[in-house]
Amino acid sequence: MNSKQAAAEKAVSFIQNDMIVGLGTGSTAYWAIEGIGRRIKEEGLRIKAIATSKRSEEQARGLQIPIFSFAEIDSIDVTIDGADEVDSNMNLIKGGGGALLREKIVASNTTQLIIVVDENKRVQWLGKFPLPVEVAIFGWEKTCKKLEALGCIPRLRTTENQPYITDNGNYIIDCDFKEIKQPQVLHEKMNAIVGVMENGLFIGMTKKLIVGYENGETRTSDWND
Ligand code: 5RP
Numbered sequence: 720m721n722s723k724q725a726a727a728e729k730a731v732s733f734i735q736n737d738m739i740v741g742l743g744t745g746s747t748a749y750w751a752i753e754g755i756g757r758r759i760k761e762e763g764l765r766i767k768a769i770a771t772s773k774r775s776e777e778q779a780r781g782l783q784i785p786i787f788s789f790a791e792i793d794s795i796d797v798t799i800d801g802a803d804e805v806d807s808n809m810n811l812i813k814g815g816g817g818a819l820l821r822e823k824i825v826a827s828n829t830t831q832l833i834i835v836v837d838e839n840k841r842v843q844w845l846g847k848f849p850l851p852v853e854v855a856i857f858g859w860e861k862t863c864k865k866l867e868a869l870g871c872i873p874r875l876r877t878t879e880n881q882p883y884i885t886d887n888g889n890y891i892i893d894c895d896f897k898e899i900k901q902p903q904v905l906h907e908k909m910n911a912i913v914g915v916m917e918n919g920l921f922i923g924m925t926k927k928l929i930v931g932y933e934n935g936e937t938r939t940s941d942w943n944d
Pocket residue numbers: 743744745746747748800801802803812813814815816817818819822
């Protein structure tokens with residue numbers, strides 16, 4: 720079992736019958752979805768799930784995990800998702816997999832956001848991983864200039880030499896800040912720019928962090944305010 724799978728499996732053990740569960744996106748969340756599918760098959764676990772991307776929804780449907788929309792549920796009990804960076808205050812950079820807007824909508828409607836990572840994701844300061852920002856395609860060049868003015872080197876995300884398009888039909892600009900010393904301030908400045916749909920800073924949203932290690936062990940930390 721690799722470190723990502725170990726962290727994801729541990730998180731899946733917190734899921735109980737009748738919970739509404741948010742399914743994250745990425746190579747770590749992948750293992751959580753697999754684990755939930757296995758528990759449904761082997762234990763008859765009864766849950767309702769909501770997915771943060773088309774990719775995760777497809778995986779879940781293939782495992783007979785029942786998928787619902789926001790119109791059909793109230794709030795989400797637990798979401799299991801990965802992260803690109805985690806600082807010592809459990810603030811995150813997310814969106815490396817391009818699902819940050821849906822991930823943040825799901826996280827902000829979740830009672831307990833459990834973040835699952837391998838040990839390489841722990842950092843002292845956020846920002847070495849370029850911060851993904853989802854922007855409207857219309858006028859993106861101007862939006863990009865305004866992001867640059869916040870002190871980063873912005874780069875339009877591409878795939879196969881074409882701009883990457885999110886599940887919501889937007890672009891992503893990856894903003895290289897090197898170090899983000901005031902994540903809350905930056906979060907507010909970015910989201911105040913017209914054309915920015917959402918940025919990948921998740922501040923104060925996580926209360927449980929599970930780190931997986933190469934030897935298959937995990938460490939769980941709870942944030943108490
Ligand atoms: C997707 C995300 C992912 O959670 C993040 O990129 C981490 O991915 P991985 O688990 O593959 O390292 O935010 O938008």
